[in-house]
Every structure is written in structure tokens, then in C-alpha cells.
Amino acid sequence: MFATAVIVFRETLEAALIVSIVLAATRGVAGRRVWIGGAVVAGVAGAMVIAGLTGVIAGALQGIGQELFNAAILIAAVVMLAWHHLWMAVHGRELATRLRRLSDSVREGGATLAALSVAVTLAVLREGAETVLFIQGVATSEPLHNVLSGLALGVTGGAALGALLYLGLVHVPVRHFFRVTGWMIVALAAGLAAQAARFLEQANVLPPIVPQLWDTSPILSEGSLPGQLLHVLVGYRPAPSGLQFICYVATIATLIIASRWRSTMTGRPRQAQAT
Amino acid sequence: MRTFLALCCFAVAGAAFADDPTFEIAIRDHRFVPNEITVPAGQKVKLIVKNEDATPEEFESKRLNREKVIPGRSQATIYIGPLKPGEYPFVGEFNESTATGKIVVK
Numbered sequence A: 001m002f003a004t005a006v007i008v009f010r011e012t013l014e015a016a017l018i019v020s021i022v023l024a025a026t027r028g029v030a031g032r033r034v035w036i037g038g039a040v041v042a043g044v045a046g047a048m049v050i051a052g053l054t055g056v057i058a059g060a061l062q063g064i065g066q067e068l069f070n071a072a073i074l075i076a077a078v079v080m081l082a083w084h085h086l087w088m089a090v091h092g093r094e095l096a097t098r099l100r101r102l103s104d105s106v107r108e109g110g111a112t113l114a115a116l117s118v119a120v121t122l123a124v125l126r127e128g129a130e131t132v133l134f135i136q137g138v139a140t141s142e143p144l145h146n147v148l149s150g151l152a153l154g155v156t157g158g159a160a161l162g163a164l165l166y167l168g169l170v171h172v173p174v175r176h177f178f179r180v181t182g183w184m185i186v187a188l189a190a191g192l193a194a195q196a197a198r199f200l201e202q203a204n205v206l207p208p209i210v211p212q213l214w215d216t217s218p219i220l221s222e223g224s225l226p227g228q229l230l231h232v233l234v235g236y237r238p239a240p241s242g243l244q245f246i247c248y249v250a251t252i253a254t255l256i257i258a259s260r261w262r263s264t265m266t267g268r269p270r271q272a273q274a275t
Numbered sequence B: 001m002r003t004f005l006a007l008c009c010f011a012v013a014g015a016a017f018a019d020d021p022t023f024e025i026a027i028r029d030h031r032f033v034p035n036e037i038t039v040p041a042g043q044k045v046k047l048i049v050k051n052e053d054a055t056p057e058e059f060e061s062k063r064l065n066r067e068k069v070i071p072g073r074s075q076a077t078i079y080i081g082p083l084k085p086g087e088y089p090f091v092g093e094f095n096e097s098t099a100t101g102k103i104v105v106k
Helices: A003-024 A031-050 A056-063 A065-101 A112-141 A143-169 A174-200 A225-234 A242-265 B002-013
Strands: B022-028 B029-033 B036-039 B045-051 B057-061 B066-070 B073-081 B087-092 B102-104
Touching: A003 A112, A003 A143, A003 A174, A003 A225, A031 A056, A031 A112, A056 A065, A056 B066, A056 B073, A065 A112, A065 A174, A065 B066, A112 A143, A112 B045, A112 B057, A112 B066, A143 A174, A174 A225, A174 A242, A174 B066, A174 B073, B022 B036, B045 B066, B066 B073
Parallel strands: B022 B045, B036 B102
Antiparallel strands: B022 B029, B045 B073, B057 B066, B057 B087, B087 B102
């Protein structure tokens, strides 16, 4: 049961932390709970469909279907997070002001909520599909009640850490709040972009450039809990390739520059913006 | 991002059909057979992992920076390297207690 719980926990953690960051980042936007809750449900439903199609996806495109599929999902999630970040460059100040006055939520946030909901659905779908496959496998050799209690324990553990992160975030003082969530969104997007790069390398679609820039696995293994948290939050990888590193840095640089440029274009003061 | 996507398209179009050295590993009863293979250093290597079990497995190696779900009774291709000499452990994440192995690069 515990072996099952540990693996389910690992798979749930990434999705749970992304949901928490997104929930925090959309604080003050009307209708966010419905949108993001719906996105999680859609993600779980999608995960079951994708798990059923794993054989088909894996066998497609001369055996690199799974990598291309994962890379496409990750790139789509990065685009959605980027969209939100650029929206915040314009609306961040207004959100922060309203949050400070505890006044109405912002009503014109529909587009960014939609973008973030897609990112959440994709995250839940990707991690969820692996969990469903794993559970199906274990269920063939272990008694069902063991499997189910392992599943419940793992999901609860992942969700609890997500809830902790959210509670921590909402305690950040209002005047720094959207700057902090903005940085988290940027780091998240960069980590996902690097993961997409890794899948394309694995499929031999893109060259690694340098196969291994460094190896910090003896110091901080990605299998450990801190390593795993850092992996989700800032894209930590103990042995990244040159390509992953470039994609990571390029995503951060692009988002910072584009967000500065957008906020300058709209002529608003910068103090309360996300970056 | 746009540059990155363009790069991807370009690379897909020209995806390598080169003859990379190929190695095979099977998964049988949640174990890798063989559980140790030796591959040449400084060269890209094509790894074919055949899952002979009915259950899915996730091939994973943090040091190789690779992970791939392999459905039951199917095979997966994973490209690795070019690598420096050394030992690169890998596991089957869904059955970590038995499914372990390593790639020795010489």
C-alpha cells in the first residue's frame, strides 16, 4: 500500500503544486474557483482517456509518439502560463489595488482564467494518465482495497502539500503578492519548457547540444522530497543537458522582457507588476 | 518561444535516420534483462526496451535524464548520449524494488 502511495504522491505532487500556484496567481479574479475546479475535473477525465490510449500514442510516429505528445502538452502549458503572465503585466496593478481594498473581484479576467485552466487541465492530464496506468498495473497483482487506500493516501498527500503552498502564498503581504506569484509562474513555465526539451531529445528530434552540463544528483537527488519540490517549482534537474538549460533560460528571459515591454506600452507604473 | 517552436519543426523535418548503435533490454517479471549493459562513450545510443510483462512500466533514469512509460507487451525506443564514461543507473519506477539496472559507458 505504501509503495503505491509513494508513487501516486509523486505523480500528484506536480499537478497539485501547479493548481496551488494558479489559484494564488488568480486571486481577485471573479469566477476562478469554478474555472480551476472545472479544469481539474477535465484533467482527471482526460487522464483516463489518455491512459487508455497509451499504447496507440506510444506506438505512433515510429515509436516517438509519447515524447511528441508530452512535449506538445508541455509547450501548450508554457504558452498558457506566458499568456497569463503578459496579462498580469497590464492588469497586475489593478488586481493588487483591489486586493488591498478588499473590494470586488476583477471581472474582465475571463481570458486569462481560460488560459490558466488549460494549463491546469494539461498538468493534471499528463500526471494523471501516468497514475492511472500505474494503478491499473498494480491492481492486477495486489488486492483492490490495498490499491485504493494507496491511491487515496498518495492523492491526499500531494493535495495536502499543494494546500500548504497555497496557504503560504496567501500570507505573502499584498504589496508583494503578485510579484511573488508572477515569479512562480515564470519559474514554472521555464521548468516545463525544459521538460519539453528533454522529451524532444529523448525522441532524437532535437540534439542535447551538451548531453550533461553538470550532475548534482549526489548532492540533491531529484527522487528526494526537496529535490522533487524544486523540480516542480523551479524545474530543478540534477543533470540537465545544454538544450534544456537553453530552453529554461530563454523562457525566463522572454517572459521578463515581454512583460516589461507590455507594461511600458500600456504606460502604467511598474510597482505592483508581477516582474 | 516562437524560435523554439520553429526549431522543433525544423528538427522534426530533418529527424536523424542515422545508424546509431542499438542496444536491447527486456522487462520480464518486473526485472530488467540484462540489468547491466555496456555502451560506447561519446556516441549517441539507441536503447530499445521491450516490456514483456502485461503491466506498464516507467523507464526512468535521473542521471541519464530520461523517463518513458512503456505499456504492457510493447517496446519503446529511447535515445541517450553521447555520454561520458561512467555508470548510469536506471529503474522501473512502477516496480522500483525489483526493476533496477545500470548502463556502463566505456
